[in-house]
Amino acid sequence: MNWGQWLLVSILLSSFIPGIIIFGLPEEKHRLRTVLNICGSIAKIALVLIMDIGVYFGHIFEIRLSIIPGVELLLNGDPLSALFATLSSVLWLLTTVYAVGYLEGSPNRSHFFGYFSLCVTVTIGIALAGNLVTFLLFYEMLTLTTYPLVIHRGTEKSQRAGGNYLIYAFSGGAAFLFAVVSLQTIVGPVDFSAAGFPSSFIESHGAALILIFILLIIGVGVKAALVPLHGWLPQAMVAPAPVSALLHAVAVVKAGAFGIIRIVLDVYGPQNLLLLGVLPLLGGVASITILYGSIRALQQDDLKRRLAFSTISQVSYIALGMSLADQPLAVIGGLVHLVHQGLMKITLFFCAGNLAETLGIHRISEMNGVARRMPFTMAAFSVGALGMIGIPPTVGFVSKWYLGLGGLAAGNWWVVAVLAVSSLLNACYFLPILTRAWFGKQQEPWPEEQYIGRFETRLMLLVPPLITAFIVIAAGVVANAQVSPLAWVRFIVRGYTL
Amino acid sequence: MISAELQAMGHALFLSLVAGTPLLMAAACCTPMKKTVVHFLPLAAVPALVVAMTAPVGLVAEIGWFFMGGRMGLDEIGRIFLCLSGFIWLLASFSSRSMLKHNRNQTQYLFFFLTSMCGNFGLILARGLLGYYLFFALMSFAAYGLIIQKGTEKARKAGRIYLVLVMIGEVALFTALIILVYSTGSLAIDDIAGAVHQPLVFALLFIGFGVKIGALPLHGWMVPAYQEAPIPAAAALAGAMVNAGILGWLRFLPLGLTSYPQGGLFFIAAGALAAVYGVITGLYHKQAGAVLGCSSISQMGLITVIFGLGLVDHEAGLHATPVLILYVVHHSLTKSSLFFGYDLAASRGRILSHLQVSAILLPALALAGLPLTGGAIAKSAFKQLTVTLGEPWYGLSTFFLPITAMGTTMLMLHFICLLRDTEKRGNSERAGSGIIFTVSFIATAITLWLWPAAGFFVSNSLSWTKFWQALWPVAGGCLLFLAWRRFFIREKQTLDDVKKQTIFDIVLFRFGNLLQEKEWQTTQQGRFISYLSGFVPQLRRSEKIMGRWKVVGLSYLLLCLCMLFLLLRL
Structure with missing residues (x-):
């Protein structure tokens, strides 16, 4: 094995080993567990950064393991996997810090952090997967590792949500499995690096390939919460706030969206999809999801539920960008939103968690004047919310801008219309929260005020959202710089001949 | 080579200070340094004035990494706007400083005041589309914090209407920009000059910037906002921030390079309607700030008409630009000095003296175009423009201008009457409000006379015919006002009572909450909404x-x- 292969393995192990150790740790070894977690995630960030630099300079990272003839496991570090891996590992560190602060004193923490680490290992596996089979393997494992996190509270409600999640996820998984097998039978092994199978198959197997595409999208669409496959996501918000942050911004929903990207760009390839004519279908589903999610978000009074529907809507921007796969600008918009949405949404969930943990606030109607009590939390929340609306200079604007330009370049005016309406709807459900929190007057005491100390809440809960909110603005302001999510996405898109 | 780079960096830094100083101070007011920030508040506007006075025209600085390509620069129009805005913000800062000494809620006001200032200066210097949009958005959203500063139910409602319209404007602007950038392939403002052809982009730009200047269907925020915002903030809104809309039009539809007759007609029609509408509704308001808001709608309407005339063809555009700028300068100075006069009346513990009333009367009637004031110069410039353009514009203006002048006279007299009844804020006399008013009064009185670019219009306005043409509408307005006071005024009915529910309460903003609030269902509007939103339960069912x-x-x-x-x- 060369150093590149060792690197890939150690990226996976840097969260897997702490996870396994943590399972074995007794509950009260609080400090050791935290040290393990933090060291693991810092090591992972460092390793991923090394991989990023290697990828940038054209080094090839690859591990192949043949299971049976024709089926091999392939780990591969390409620019796209570097993007997702970097996002996941950075946000994992912040989420870990947050989770340590959030779960202080609650039961079953070893259990929780063990699965937490495994979950990130699997997510990184998804990022590094180099062919459909490997992707499928990690994708199914993701369901198994996130389920215990969803039902962590152990209440009846969370059991039900967890059950629903399993049903949805495995149904999608079944469709995905079948599609992968069928595709493999038709076009042979599908490596992502090939960027699409030869277009000669389209003439011979057109109808089947269309059907397989639909099944694949259904498979990943469950996790990406495309309407009508989104039902599990709003229910899963019963999970603790760090888990919601993980589900919405780092792991599950993102894995689904990442799957869509892989299928469109690497499995089929934009040219083949244009020939098959299925991209408008994806665009339609994405647009409906964007609008439907926003309209449903409007009706929620529960803060986390509103955020959940907002995720449904926002993640579909990625799908929308992919549905215009022949337009580089739209692809840039979609890819960069993978990062941008993660940053914004994790900020919002951190803040929602702070409100719930510190003041017992779960509903928007209880938020009157809360910014006077928790100014920093609400400042971070405001940045995230304004980003979601797409106000410059936040990152949300950058995504929207590229998606809109891509839509126009493709001659699809409706894309701009969808973006405009979605911005308005986002404003309709985020701005009232902000005005309520900043300018409303507190009418009754906070439901369960727990912590009154030097800062507005525990420092470990306060710092992560402040960091992500800062990145939300900074990554927007320096979008054009040499090092920024946008710059990396441009680097990715240069690798494809669109 | 290195010295050239250093020089470029120096320029960038020099220009960045204009918007950077208020922004840094806004950041500082969230720290314990708040008291210092209050003390040095007027300093925030100083770099803008310094740059406007000293920087050579054509100075451009590129900051490639900033927000998808930042480009700043100062051109001739930018210099005038920067000078004007810098001056008004400076006065507003002094005024705010004395207000904040008696105010507990300092941080919020300071933060939003300084960020609006940053946005306003930044957009003047922006030479890229996205830069303009960025600072425009910053200013628009920050101004919301100023409007609802008082925290009363009324202020909150004013803020709500404002926020809805701002959001609509933002989305319209976003769409317009994206189409512009797509069709020209450039992000620089200079490159899109004359590139606007599609009616859709025209309409979107009209909406996007029209919200800011209170163009007719989008004027709803202006009156309540001017009424509810603290007076120094209202002065900045009315004197400096509205101009961002006009500047936006000038930047994106540069007169002389754009010609679009149908669009021009639309601008003229909308502007003329607003000019009349503002005056008529203003007479029914009973609060001085609201009356000034109505007057702004009306005056901005006149400016919209000038802009529309400039869009008729390229030739007209070249003639219209100086007139437009003259009018903007005149309106901004006059309107802000009226607000500072209002501040004087509101902050004094006693009733205004006759001298003070007549001092406020001067800018008030200048707005109507009283001879020998800046207003007369601006009006004669307007008339001269229609003479250049020929019929039918000249004929129409001979009707239109006297009517609006009469209306404005009535409105301003109404304002002066209201000033005397303004409720006093405590007994303490606010330091400096007299001086601030005096400074703005002097600026209003002399600027247009001394301004080199206005030279031709100045001498033009001094002929006897012009003198008479300017005088009789004002005199007629005075008589009409006396008659109106005598016969028509009724104490009870004012628009403040009638307009309890504005349309914006119903549509859009509270849409989401509406669906849950039961009490809405019982009102007529609520029933309408729930009828409209009948699909919502269906969504739930389908779920x-x-x-x-x-x-x-x-x-x-x-x-x-x-x-x-x-x-x-x-």
Whole structure:
């Protein structure tokens, strides 16, 4: 094995080993567990950064393991996997810090952090997967590792949500499995690096390939919460706030969206999809999801539920960008939103968690004047919310801008219309929260005020959202710089001949 | 080579200070340094004035990494706007400083005041589309914090209307920009000059910037906002921030390079309507700030008319630009000095003296175009423009201008009457409000006379015919006002009472909450909304159906069928 292969393995192990150790740790070894977690995630960030630099300079990272003839496991570090891996590992560190602060004193923490680490290992596996089979393997494992996190509270409600999640996820998984097998039978092994199978198959197997595409999208669409496959996501918000942050911004929903990207760009390839004519279908589903999610978000009074529907809507921007796969600008918009949405949404969930943990606030109607009590939390929340609306200079604007330009370049005016309406709807459900929190007057005491100390809440809960909110603005302001999510996405898109 | 780079960096830094100083101070007011910030508040506007006075025209600085390509620069129009805005913000800062000494809620006001200032200066210097949009958005959203500063129910409502309209404007602007950038392939403002052809972009730009200047269907925020915002903030809104809309039009539809007759007609029609509408509604308001808001709608209407005339063809555009700028300068100085006069009246513990009333009367009647004031110069410039353009514009203006002048006279007299009844804020006399008013009064009185670019119009306004043409509408307005006071005024009915529910309460903003609030269902509007939103329960139902086992089973069946099909094909 060369150093590149060792690197890939150690990226996976840097969260897997702490996870396994943590399972074995007794509950009260609080400090050791935290040290393990933090060291693991810092090591992972460092390793991923090394991989990023290697990828940038054209080094090839690859591990192949043949299971049976024709089926091999392939780990591969390409620019796209570097993007997702970097996002996941950075946000994992912040989420870990947050989770340590959030779960202080609650039961079953070893259990929780063990699965937490495994979950990130699997997510990184998804990022590094180099062919459909490997992707499928990690994708199914993701369901198994996130389920215990969803039902962590152990209440009846969370059991039900967890059950629903399993049903949805495995149904999608079944469709995905079948599609992968069928595709493999038709076009042979599908490596992502090939960027699409030869277009000669389209003439011979057109109808089947269309059907397989639909099944694949259904498979990943469950996790990406495309309407009508989104039902599990709003229910899963019963999970603790760090888990919601993980589900919405780092792991599950993102894995689904990442799957869509892989299928469109690497499995089929934009040219083949244009020939098959299925991209408008994806665009339609994405647009409906964007609008439907926003309209449903409007009706929620529960803060986390509103955020959940907002995720449904926002993640579909990625799908929308992919549905215009022949337009580089739209692809840039979609890819960069993978990062941008993660940053914004994790900020919002951190803040929602702070409100719930510190003041017992779960509903928007209880938020009157809360910014006077928790100014920093609400400042971070405001940045995230304004980003979601797409106000410059936040990152949300950058995504929207590229998606809109891509839509126009493709001659699809409706894309701009969808973006405009979605911005308005986002404003309709985020701005009232902000005005309520900043300018409303507190009418009754906070439901369960727990912590009154030097800062507005525990420092470990306060710092992560402040960091992500800062990145939300900074990554927007320096979008054009040499090092920024946008710059990396441009680097990715240069690798494809669109 | 290195010295050139250093020089470029120096320029960038020099220009960045204009918007950077207020922004840094806004950041500082969230720290314990708040007291210092209050003390040095007027300093925030100083770099803008320094740059406007000293920087050479054509100075451009590129900051490539900033927000998808930052480009700043100062051109001739930018210099005038920067000078004007810098001056008004400076006075507003002094005024705010004395206000904040008696105010507990300092941080909020300071923060939003300084960020609006940053946005306003930044957009003047922006030479890129995105830069303009960025600072425009910053200013628009920050101004919301100023409007609802008082925290009363009324202020909150004013803020709500404002926020809805700002959001609509933002989205319209976003769409317009994206289409512009797509069709020109450039992000620089200079490159899109004259590139606007599509009616859609025209309409979107009209909406996007029209919100800011209170163009007719989008004027709803202006009156309540001017009424509810603290007076120094209202002065900045009315004197400096509205101009961002005009500057936006000048930047994106540069007169002389754009010609679009139909669009011009639309601007003229909307502007003329606003000019009349503002005056008529203003007479029914009973609060001085609201009256000034109505007057702004009306005056901005006149400016919109000038802009529309400039859009008729290229030639007209070249003639219209100086007139437009003259009018903007005149309006901004006059309107802000009226607000500072209002501040004087509101902050004094006693009734205004006759001298003070007549001092406020001067800018008030200048707005109507009283001879020998800046207003007369601006009006004569307007008239001169229509003479240049020929018929039918000249004929129309001979009717239109006297009517609006009469209306404005009535409105301003109404304002002066209201000033005397303004409720006093405590007994303490606010330091400096007299000086601030005096400074702005002097600026209003002399600027247009001394301004080199206005030279031709100045001498033009001094002929006897012009003198008479300017005088009789004002005199007629005075008589009409006396008659109106005598016969028509009724104490009870004012627009403040009638307009309890504005349309914006109903539509859009509270849409989401509406669906849950039961009490809305009982009102007429609520029923209408719930009728409209009948699809919402259906959404909920469909959500439930999707979750049912039957559906899951059916989906499985479908899935199996698909798989069967695939197997057969393989």
